[in-house]
Amino acid sequence: MKAAAYLLSGVLGLAGIVFLIACAAGNTVPRLIIGLVLIGTALFIAKFARSKVPDQRIIQEIDLSGDITPEEMICNSCGASLDKDSVHVREGGIFVECPYCGTSYQLEEAPKW
Numbered sequence: 494m495k496a497a498a499y500l501l502s503g504v505l506g507l508a509g510i511v512f513l514i515a516c517a518a519g520n521t522v523p524r525l526i527i528g529l530v531l532i533g534t535a536l537f538i539a540k541f542a543r544s545k546v547p548d549q550r551i552i553q554e555i556d557l558s559g560d561i562t563p564e565e566m567i568c569n570s571c572g573a574s575l576d577k578d579s580v581h582v583r584e585g586g587i588f589v590e591c592p593y594c595g596t597s598y599q600l601e602e603a604p605k606w
């Protein structure tokens with residue numbers, strides 16, 4: 494399909510060039526117009542054939558769990574519920590410091606997939 498469009502475009506373009514050359518031999522204005530129309534059509538088909546190629550773009554989105562609900566947070570050590578103030582982001586990791594038992598550990602998120 495794409496190759497056929499390029500072939501048609503090439504044939505039309507060549508015919509247009511032939512008409513442009515032929516206009517020098519006489520009957521100038523109609524041949525010039527036909528030649529320009531043929532070249533224009535050829536360019537249009539070539540552009541159309543090129544734009545037909547599906548633009549495949551992979552969009553990767555990193556979904557960060559920005560808001561951690563404090564209700565879900567429970568201390569791994571003593572089981573006490575942790576509030577927002579006991580969660581700290583440090584060195585790219587989420588650290589939990591329990592105010593009840595004093596345990597400090599890094600929170601590891603379970604992968605979503």
Ligand SMILES: [Zn+2]
Pocket residue numbers: 568569570571572573591592593594595596
């Ligand atoms: Zn604790």
